[in-house]
Every structure is written in C-alpha cells, then in structure tokens.
Amino acid sequence: xxxxxxxxxxxxxxxxxxxxxxxLAAYAAFFLLGDPALLxxxxxxxxxxxxxxLVIFPLYAGADRLLTAVLPGPKVNYLRVPALGAGLALLMxxxxxxxxxxxxxxxxxxxxxxxxxxxxxVLCAVLFGASAVVFGARVGLRRLRA
Amino acid sequence: MKFRSPxxxxxxxxxxxxxxxxxxxxxxxxxxxxxxxxGPGQSIPGDxxxxxxxxxxxxxxxxxxxxxxxxxxxxxGLVLVPVVLAKLWSVIxxxxxxxxxxxxxxxxxxxxxxxxxxxxxxxxVTGLMNIQYDYxxxxxxxxxxxxGAWVFIxxxxxxxxxxxxxxxxxxxxxxxxxxxxxxxxxxxxxxDGLVATDPAPPTMSRRGAxxxxxxxxxxxxxxxxxxxxxxxxxxxxxxxxRGREDFxxxxxxxxxxxxxxxxxxxxRLALGDRSFSRVDLLRLPQxxxxxxxxxxxxxxxxxxxxxxRLRDLAALxxxxxxxxxxxxxxxxxPFGRATLSAGQVLDPDxxxxxxxxxxxxSPDHGYPAxxxxxxxxxxxxxxxxxSITFRDA
Numbered sequence: 001x002x003x004x005x006x007x008x009x010x011x012x013x014x015x016x017x018x019x020x021x022x023x024l025a026a027y028a029a030f031f032l033l034g035d036p037a038l039l040x041x042x043x044x045x046x047x048x049x050x051x052x053x054l055v056i057f058p059l060y061a062g063a064d065r066l067l068t069a070v071l072p073g074p075k076v077n078y079l080r081v082p083a084l085g086a087g088l089a090l091l092m093x094x095x096x097x098x099x100x101x102x103x104x105x106x107x108x109x110x111x112x113x114x115x116x117x118x119x120x121x122v123l124c125a126v127l128f129g130a131s132a133v134v135f136g137a138r139v140g141l142r143r144l145r146a
Numbered sequence: 147m148k149f150r151s152p153x154x155x156x157x158x159x160x161x162x163x164x165x166x167x168x169x170x171x172x173x174x175x176x177x178x179x180x181x182x183x184x185g186p187g188q189s190i191p192g193d194x195x196x197x198x199x200x201x202x203x204x205x206x207x208x209x210x211x212x213x214x215x216x217x218x219x220x221x222x223g224l225v226l227v228p229v230v231l232a233k234l235w236s237v238i239x240x241x242x243x244x245x246x247x248x249x250x251x252x253x254x255x256x257x258x259x260x261x262x263x264x265x266x267x268x269x270x271v272t273g274l275m276n277i278q279y280d281y282x283x284x285x286x287x288x289x290x291x292x293x294g295a296w297v298f299i300x301x302x303x304x305x306x307x308x309x310x311x312x313x314x315x316x317x318x319x320x321x322x323x324x325x326x327x328x329x330x331x332x333x334x335x336x337x338d339g340l341v342a343t344d345p346a347p348p349t350m351s352r353r354g355a356x357x358x359x360x361x362x363x364x365x366x367x368x369x370x371x372x373x374x375x376x377x378x379x380x381x382x383x384x385x386x387x388r389g390r391e392d393f394x395x396x397x398x399x400x401x402x403x404x405x406x407x408x409x410x411x412x413x414r415l416a417l418g419d420r421s422f423s424r425v426d427l428l429r430l431p432q433x434x435x436x437x438x439x440x441x442x443x444x445x446x447x448x449x450x451x452x453x454x455r456l457r458d459l460a461a462l463x464x465x466x467x468x469x470x471x472x473x474x475x476x477x478x479x480p481f482g483r484a485t486l487s488a489g490q491v492l493d494p495d496x497x498x499x500x501x502x503x504x505x506x507x508s509p510d511h512g513y514p515a516x517x518x519x520x521x522x523x524x525x526x527x528x529x530x531x532x533s534i535t536f537r538d539a
Contacts, residue, residue, distance in 0.1 A: 007249070007250075008249060008250050008251050009248060009249025009250060009251035009252050010249070010251030010252075010255075014251065014307070014308060015251055015254070017303070017304055017307045017308065018251065018254040018255060018258055018304055018308075019254070021258050021261075021300040021301065021303050021304035022254065022257060022258065022261075022300070022304075024296065024299070024300040024303075025258075025261050025296070025297045025300040025301070027195065027196075027197070028194075028197055028293050028296035028297050028300070029293065029297065030195075031191065031193060031194055031195065031197075031293060032289070032293055035285075035286075035289065037284060037285035037286065037289075037290075040283065040284055040285050041283075041285050041290050041293075041294075044268060044271070044272075044283050044285075044290075045264045045265070045268045045294065045297075046260075046264060048264055048267035048268045048270075048271050049260060049263045049264040049267055052234065052263075052267055053234075053238070053241055053263075057234070057235070057238055068346070068349055072347070072349075073347075073349060074348075074349050074350065076349050077349065077350060077354070080349075081358065081361075084358070084362065085362070085365055088227070088228055088231075088362060088365070088366070089369070089385060092224070092227060092274055092366070092385075093274075093278065093385035093386070095274075095275055095278040095279075095280035095282075096278050096385055096386075096387070097385070100280045100282060101275075101278065101279050101280030101281060101282065104279040104280070104281055105278070105279040105280070105387060106398075106401075107279075107397065107398060107400075107401035108279045108387070108395075108396060108397055108398075108401070109279070109387045109388075109390075109391075109394060109395055109396075109398075110395045110398045110510055111387065111390055111391075115390075116385055119384040119385060120385060122384075123369070123384065123385070
C-alpha cells in the first residue's frame with residue numbers, strides 16, 4: 001500500500017518545514033510588491049544562479065579538463081592553483097578591474113578605478129610566480145636527493 | 147554532461163556544508179544587527195514587517211562595536227566566497243539529476259534550493275558590487291540585499307533541516323583528522339548522484355582539495371581584511387577601494403554639491419534659535435577622542451577627532467537632557483540628515499568635530515564641522531553639518 005507520505009515524497013515534519021520556509025520567503029518578497037525595480041531584482045536573483053551553473057561552472061570545468069588533458073597527474077596543480085586564485089580575484093573584484101561604476105566610485109571615494117587592472121595583473125604574476133618557485137624548489141630538492 | 151572528479155561525494159560536500167553552517171549565521175546576524183544599528187525610523191528598507199531583530203538603542207560602547215559587526219559581516223562574507231563556490235562545485239551533478247522532480251515534496255525542495263543558491267549568490271554579487279560602488283543592477287542595494295537575505299535564510303533553514311541528518315551520516319563515514327593526516331584519493335562509495343561512477347584519474351587528494359578551499363579563504367582574507375583592520379594590512383587590500391587610503395573619504399564634497407561659499411566665513415551652525423560661527427565653536431571647550439569610523443561597506447579607520455561635545459551643544463541649546471538630536475547637513479542627498487538617540491548625544495566622546503589629527507577637517511571629510519559618535523554607523527556621522535535640533539526627552 002502506498003502511504004500518503006510516500007505519495008507526497010516526504011515525512012510530515014519535512015513537508016511542514018518546506019512549506020513554512022516557502023511561506024517565509026513569500027512573506028519577505030511581499031515587501032517588494034509595488035517596488036518599480038522588483039522585476040530587475042527577480043532577474044538578478046535568477047541570473048545569479050543561472051550564470052553560475054550554466055556559464056561560470058562550465059567555463060572553469062572546461063578549462064580544467066583542457067589543462068588536465070595537457071598536463072595529466074598532480075603536476076597540473078602548479079597551474080591550477082594559481083589560475084583558480086587569479087580567477088577568483090577577477091570574479092570578486094570584476095567591477096574595479098573592468099572599471100564598471102567609475103562615476104559612483106569617484107563620487108564615493110574621490111579616486112578613479114585606474115589602478116585595479118594593473119594590480120590584478122601583478123597579483124596574477126605573484127600567484128603564478130610563487131607556484132613556479134615551489135615547483136622549482138621541489139624539483140631541485142628531488143634532484144639533490146637522487 | 148558527465149561528472150568525473152574522483153573527489154565529489156557526500157563526505158566532502160558535508161565537510162564544506164558544516165564549515166558554511168558554522169560561519170554563515172555570523173554573517174547573517176551581523177547583517178541583521180546592522181539594520182538595527184541605523185536606528186528606529188532610519189533603517190533601510192523601512193517597512194519589513196516582522197523581519198528584523200528587536201529594535202534596541204544602539205550602544206556607543208564599545209566604540210568599535212559597529213566596526214566589529216560590519217567588519218565581520220563584510221569580511222567573513224568575502225572570505226566565504228571560495229567556500230560557497232567549492233560547495234556548489236561539490237553538488238553540481240545534482241542540478242542536472244534526472245528526472246528533475248520526483249514527487250510533490252521534491253518540487254518544493256527544489257524551490258527552496260533555488261532560494262538557497264540564488265539567494266547566496268545574489269547576496270554575494272550585490273554585496274561585492276556595493277563595496278566597489280558598482281550599481282549596474284539598477285535597484286536599491288539596501289532593499290535588495292536585505293529582502294534577498296531573508297529569502298536566503300528561508301532556503302538555508304529548509305536545507306539544514308532536510309540535509310543535516312544526511313550530512314551527519316556522511317561525516318561518520320570518514321574521519322576528518324585522518325584525512326588531514328594522510329592524503330587519500332579513492333572515491334567515496336557510489337551514492338545516488340554525487341560520486342562519479344566513472345571517475346577520472348586523481349590529480350589531487352581530498353586533503354589537497356580541503357587545503358585548496360581553505361587556502362582560497364585565506365587568500366581572500368589577505369587581500370580584503372586590510373580595509374577593516376587598517377595598519378600595514380591596508381596596503382594588501384589591493385583590489386578594494388578602501389585599501390588605497392588610510393583615511394578613506396566617503397562621498398566627496400563635489401559629489402555632495404557642497405559649495406565653497408556655503409562652508410566659508412558665512413557658514414553658521416544653527417542650534418534652535420541660536421547660531422554659531424566656526425570661530426564661536428572653536429572658542430567652546432574642545433575635546434579630543436581617538437575613535438573608529440566604520441562604514442556599512444565593512445571598511446573602517448581610527449582617527450583622532452577634536453571638537454565640541456554634543457552634550458555641551460545640547461546644554462547651549464537649552465536642552466541639557468535631550469531625548470534625541472536631529473542633525474542636518476548642507477548635503478541634500480539621502481544621507482544628509484540623521485537622528486541620534488539620547489545615548490549617542492550624551493556620550494562623552496560624541497562630538498561635533500572641527501578637526502581631525504590636529505588639523506582642520508578637509509572639505510571631503512566634512513569641513514567646517516561633522517558629527518562623530520562612538521559606534522555610530524559611519525553614514526550617520528553627518529558631514530558639512532548646518533543645524534542640530536535637540537529634542538526634549
């Protein structure tokens with residue numbers, strides 16, 4: 001016999017939690033009714049998830065597959081780790097690096113966004129450089145021991 | 147799409163999940179505290195029904211309170227970005243699971259997952275853009291970030307209630323301490339979706355993956371903490387606007403359209419029906435206090451402020467025990483006025499500052515006079531003050 005819980009797919013307590021949490025979100029969203037920017041907010045909310053899942057993830061996963069195909073084995077990490085650091089910094093500090101919001105940045109701080117791109121490039125050089133040094137040191141040590 | 151990483155599995159996902167579960171409540175509570183810190187009637191967005199912490203008189207002590215709460219909110223939020231991305235990486239096969247909906251309850255769960263994932267990414271994106279002054283989204287940051295947080299909270303509660311038992315079981319399958327001691331690469335036992343059935347050869351141990359995520363968090367901390375902590379660390383915040391100056395400006399005089407003529411010799415401070423020139427104010431007893439000023443964007447700085455105590459001004463205005471004070475600026479913008487509570491007016495270090503670090507305020511820092519109150523959100527430390535109205539208790 002199929003129980004109600006089986007048909008619904010959850011125990012009553014779980015179902016109650018889901019309904020209560022959806023109700024809380026609906027209550028929060030209620031305060032946006034009448035906000036002329038509501039549609040924009042919804043678009044950005046959905047886009048945040050979609051862009052991550054369907055653009056950023058495939059991009060970095062694809063790049064990683066290429067990288068591991070060219071450099072199989074753990075050696076790939078000497079490129080992978082600094083690349084992830086550089087990518088993370090680019091993603092998080094994108095507005096400054098691509099100079100998006102120049103006017104509000106200037107009004108808020110009295111400074112322009114000119115330095116960020118160069119600083120990010122220096123950061124990339126530091127990350128890849130440090131990785132190269134670690135790689136070189138490890139290879140050197142192994143040779144010394146051999 | 148085929149997911150082949152030999153690392154994915156319920157244990158790794160649970161470790162990342164527990165790390166987030168330990169840290170996210172701190173980000174959430176400090177964010178909600180910030181809403182309260184703005185003071186009654188001044189929080190943004192205005193009407194949020196029951197969705198706020200109990201209104202309290204935001205204290206002035208310790209003077210670094212707002213620096214701490216907002217520093218933790220923004221700083222920890224930033225540090226968690228790589229952990230969130232790793233967590234999403236670890237569960238991505240589930241997104242493409244087929245069939246997408248297995249039962250009515252499963253449909254509801256997927257709706258709460260959209261609240262969870264969309265919510266945290268929305269909070270990260272809007273928060274990151276706000277601290278970099280990029281408003282390309284075209285809506286009110288305050289409203290969107292606050293309501294978005296509650297949608298995320300709802301998603302998080304549902305996820306924790308549903309998944310905590312699963313995570314507990316998964317965490318019992320391996321010892322974290324043992325994993326950290328010895329590198330392992332063998333996949334976890336095949337489950338119903340996370341573990342690859344056809345894993346690629348390993349390139350990184352489980353321990354290596356955890357070190358990578360932790361290292362990512364440490365890396366972000368290194369290049370962001372300086373905007374809050376100041377000192378030599380500030381120079382390391384190379385990609386943040388508030389890493390560039392030890393005493394950052396928030397809103398320039400030009401942006402606030404402050405005319406030099408309005409702040410020159412003709413400037414007067416109105417206190418009820420009395421008015422004071424800057425020279426008059428400099429003749430009053432001066433008090434110096436070393437106080438932090440901290441912004442909702444997480445950055446802060448500590449400076450030596452000198453000026454007239456607000457409580458002295460209240461006495462001069464004939465309201466020695468005020469219930470509140472209403473401060474107005476020459477700045478016609480949204481933060482050109484603020485209401486201070488009685489506690490904020492009467493604190494011995496609460497000042498109408500005329501000087502900072504022994505020199506007159508610069509135009510961008512609020513010349514001829516600005517408010518500085520311990521633990522008051524920076525945006526309420528009104529610059530270019532033109533009047534203060536002390537109200538009876």
